[in-house]
Structure formats: C-alpha cells, structure tokens
Amino acid sequence: MQADNDVEAVFHRIATYFGTLTPTGSISFSYLTEGAANTIWNVHFSQDSNLSQHDASVVLRLRKDISSTIPTQGLKEQFEERIAPLFLFDPSLLLPVDLLQLCPAVVEDMNQKLHHLEATDQRKALRIGVYHPSFDIEPYAMIMPNLGHGAGIVVEFKPKWLAQSPSAPRNAQQCRTCALNALRRSRGVSGRGDSGFCPFDLLSSHNGILSSALRQIWDDEESSNVQPALRQLQKLQRQHNEVGLHDFLNPVDKDFSVAMALRDCSVVLKIVEAAPREECRLCIPAVKLLDLDLKDAGGGKLAKWARMEAELIEEGWYTTKGGPTIRCAMAFQ
Numbered sequence: 314m315q316a317d318n319d320v321e322a323v324f325h326r327i328a329t330y331f332g333t334l335t336p337t338g339s340i341s342f343s344y345l346t347e348g349a350a351n352t353i354w355n356v357h358f359s360q361d362s363n364l365s366q367h368d369a370s371v372v373l374r375l376r377k378d379i380s381s382t383i384p385t386q387g388l389k390e391q392f393e394e395r396i397a398p399l400f401l402f403d404p405s406l407l408l409p410v411d412l413l414q415l416c417p418a419v420v421e422d423m424n425q426k427l428h429h430l431e432a433t434d435q436r437k438a439l440r441i442g443v444y445h446p447s448f449d450i451e452p453y454a455m456i457m458p459n460l461g462h463g464a465g466i467v468v469e470f471k472p473k474w475l476a477q478s479p480s481a482p483r484n485a486q487q488c489r490t491c492a493l494n495a496l497r498r499s500r501g502v503s504g505r506g507d508s509g510f511c512p513f514d515l516l517s518s519h520n521g522i523l524s525s526a527l528r529q530i531w532d533d534e535e536s537s538n539v540q541p542a543l544r545q546l547q548k549l550q551r552q553h554n555e556v557g558l559h560d561f562l563n564p565v566d567k568d569f570s571v572a573m574a575l576r577d578c579s580v581v582l583k584i585v586e587a588a589p590r591e592e593c594r595l596c597i598p599a600v601k602l603l604d605l606d607l608k609d610a611g612g613g614k615l616a617k618w619a620r621m622e623a624e625l626i627e628e629g630w631y632t633t634k635g636g637p638t639i640r641c642a643m644a645f646q
C-alpha cells in the first residue's frame with residue numbers, strides 16, 4: 314500500500330538522522346505536548362528495532378494551521394539567518410534542529426490523534442479545534458533532541474521581557490511582564506508567560522531574590538548556571554528594543570520579528586543529581602533556549618502588540634504597584 318510505503322520512507326529518513334541506513338522494526342509517534350503554535354511528538358521505535366536505544370530521544374515539532382505560523386522550511390531558514398548568528402557566543406544554548414519530510418499518512422494520523430485527545434479530555438481546552446495543515450500545504454516537521462530524555466528532570470519557564478518596554482512611563486512601578494500579568498490576573502486569565510515572579514528577579518545579584526524567583530519553578534537553591542544565559546538574552550533584547558507603542562503604531566521600515574521572538578522564548582533547564590563530591594546536591598548541565606521562531610507581525614499580531622501596550626499605559630498598569638500577588642522588582646528600586 315502507498316501509505317505504508319510513505320510511512321516507511323519517513324522511518325528511513327529518521328533512521329538516517331541517527332546514522333542508520335537500514336532500520337529494522339517499526340516506528341510510531343505519540344503526542345507529548347503543545348504550545349499555541351506548534352505540537353510536539355515523541356518518536357518511538359519498536360523493541361525489535363535496531364534503533365530501539367533511541368526510543369523517545371528525539372521529538373518532532375509540527376506547526377499548526379493558524380495565521381501566525383509560516384512554512385517550516387522558511388522558518389528554519391529564518392532561524393539560521395537571523396537567530397543562530399545572535400548566539401555565536403554560546404551556540405550550545407540553542408538546540409540543533411533539522412527539517413524532516415513527513416508523508417500524508419503521518420500528518421493525517423497526528424491530526425486524528427489530536428481529535429482523539431480532545432474527545433478524551435486530554436487536550437487543554439484553549440488548544441481545542443486547531444490542527445496541522447495537510448501534507449500538501451506543509452510537508453515538513455522539525456526534528457530535534459528530546460530535552461526530557463535521559464536522567465534528571467526538565468524545568469521550563471518563559472523569562473519574557475528582561476528589559477522594560479521603551480514606552481513605559483518614566484514613573485513606572487512595574488516592568489512590562491508584571492504589568493501585563495497584573496492586567497491579565499485582574500481579568501482572571503493567565504498564560505505560560507506568568508511564572509509567578511518578576512523577570513528582573515532572575516537577573517538579581519542578590520542571591521536570595523534569585524533563589525526565591527527560581528523556587529517558583531523548581532524546589533531547590535541551585536541557580537548558578539542560569540544567569541549567564543539570561544544576561545545574554547537581556548543584552549539581545551536591549552539590542553532589539555524598537556518595541557514601544559510608537560514603534561507598533563508606526564511600523565513602516567521596522568522589523569519586530571527578532572525582537573518579539575526574543576521576548577517570547579522559553580528557557581529549559583536539565584537538572585540532575587550532582588556527583589557525590591560536588592558542593593550542591595543538584596546541578597544544571599544544560600540550559601537551552603526554545604521556541605525562538607521569528608514572529609510574524611501579520612495575522613493581527615501587530616495590532617495585538619499595539620493594543621496591549623496601549624492598554625497597559627492607558628489603564629495605568631505600569632504605574633500602579635502590582636498588589637498582593639505581584640512583587641515587581643521595579644517597585645523596589
């Protein structure tokens with residue numbers, strides 16, 4: 314059957330990724346998780362496969378059929394041209410990402426799995442109803458190492474805005490992230506960008522402040538490896554800082570794609586038991602930045618950014634203190 318042959322061809326392409334030209338056994342995919350724009354799938358090999366030692370060691374990332382995503386091949390080119398050069402100081406912060414050609418049957422199977430997850434209440438309510446484009450429209454996925462594979466635990470957070478918005482009032486008491494979190498909490502909504510701490514605390518030279526922020530995401534004092542990566546991210550955000558209300562309202566000749574990507578990426582930390590003679594109980598051998606896709610200002614995004622910034626300014630979210638649930642570092646400067 315053609316569909317089986319196609320799936321076999323995908324299997325061979327994934328085997329080639331691992332340097333194996335004659336794979337045995339079979340391959341399957343299981344849903345791992347998803348964000349607003351992409352779904353993430355574990356890659357499994359049957360026990361009798363000569364690739365079984367690689368079971369769940371890589372993931373596939375498929376874009377969703379929404380106006381804010383662009384073809385995966387173009388996304389990869391943009392990443393290589395615009396994002397990778399920003400991280401030459403430490404390329405290990407980025408995950409190696411490759412393109413993988415899928416086939417109609419695999420894409421269809423994954424869409425059916427999303428439907429099944431919905432029918433069995435295993436897909437978050439806010440993600441329901443969005444699937445992948447058909448193979449004709451999007452033949453590629455990204456393939457990359459699974460950060461959750463192997464020993465240790467994985468902790469993830471979004472640092473969001475590590476530089477204040479250029480259009481925040483001079484007398485601001487809250488940073489861009491805390492101001493938006495306060496607005497959203499007042500409306501009973503919050504997303505992954507609300508980690509429960511002020512992003513500036515992540516850059517604090519005061520150990521107690523840093524530890525207390527990080528304890529919102531994992532329950533230990535170890536933090537030494539995290540700040541260099543965050544400082545670099547802050548530096549890059551400052552270099553790409555044309556993201557004020559004036560910029561969004563006057564977008565001609567402006568490019569927000571890198572600036573807004575730098576403000577919406579995730580930090581993933583791998584945490585493992587330290588060797589017995591180490592000072593700390595745990596250590597962080599890997600810090601990675603995920604989801605640095607360039608942001609497309611189309612599809613209503615530009616209007617959203619302008620509206621959000623205008624609301625924060627006009628409704629006074631920058632200038633009020635956050636209240637009992639938000640402790641912004643700016644209010645303590």
Ligand SMILES: O=P(O)(O)O[C@@H]1[C@@H](OP(=O)(O)O)[C@H](OP(=O)(O)O)[C@H](O)[C@H](OP(=O)(O)O)[C@H]1OP(=O)(O)O
Pocket residue numbers: 348349350381471503504505506507573576577608614617
């Ligand atoms: O607008 P923000 O700052 O809330 O960021 C959005 C994120 O919300 P967050 O605040 O991190 O919970 C939002 O994240 P979640 O929905 O919380 O996973 C998306 O990352 C969204 O980007 P896109 O639409 O997928 O390109 C993000 O939108 P843009 O960065 O593209 O505006």
Ligand SMILES: Nc1ncnc2c1ncn2[C@@H]1O[C@H](COP(=O)(O)OP(=O)(O)OP(=O)(O)O)[C@@H](O)[C@H]1O
Pocket residue numbers: 346347348349350351352353372374408457458459460461469577579603604
């Ligand atoms: N290589 C990976 N290994 C393990 N988990 C991953 C990997 N890549 C992504 N994930 C998980 O999948 C989630 C969603 O992935 P990703 O951030 O790429 O989606 P997105 O739709 O672009 O996110 P957003 O909601 O920010 O737009 C991540 O937050 C992370 O938990």
